[in-house]
Amino acid sequence: MKKSSINTSKRIKKLTQLSLFLAIGIILNIVESMIPIPLPIPGIKLGLANTIGLIVLYYYSPKEYLYIGFLRVLVVGLLRSGLFSVSFLLSLSGWFLSSLVTLVLYKTKLFSIYGLSCTSAVFHGIGQIIVVLIIYNSFGLVIYLPVMMITGVITGYLTSFASSLVLSKLDSHISFVAK
DSSP states (O other): HHHHHHHHHHHHHHHHHHHHHHHHHHHHHHHHHHSSSSOTTOOOOOOHHHHHHHHHHHHHHHHHHHHHHHHHHHHIIIIIIIIIIIHHHHHHHHHHHHHHHHHHHHHHHHHOOHHHHHHHHHHHHHHHHHHHHHHHOOGGGGGGGGHHHHHHHHHHHHHHHHHHHHHHHHHHHHOOOOO
C-alpha cells in the first residue's frame, strides 16, 4: 500500500472510532437524564457520559477530548433542551470549566484518572453555579456550592472507576489510532 493510502486509512479509522465514542457519549447522557437519582438534591447526575471523555483523553489527545466533549454537549442540547436554554448553558459552562481544569491537571502528569475525574466533576458543578448566579442574579445560591462539590467528588470517583474498568478492557480488544 502507498503511504498516502495508509495515512488515509488511519484517519478514517480514527474518525470512525471518535464518532462511535461521541455517539456513545450522547446516548449515555440522554439515558442518564432518564434515570431518577434517589436524592432530594436537584441537579445531581452521575456523569456517565464523562467516562467517554476520559477514555478519549487517554487514548487520543486533549484536542479530541475537547472536540468530543463540546460536540456531545451541543448535540444533547439540540436534542433535549434547545440551544441557549438555561439547561444548555449550564451544561456548556460546566463542561467548559471542568475541561479547562482537567486539561491543565492532565498536562502536569501528577494526577491519576481518579484525580482528574473528581476534580473535573467538582469544577463542572462550580461552572454551573457561576452561570446560575449570573442568569438569576442571586448570590444566595452560593450555599449550594458545598453540595455540588461533595457530590462532585463522589460522582467523579464513580465515573473514574467506570472509566478505568473500560480502559483496562479496551486495551486488549481494540487497536486505537491515537494522536
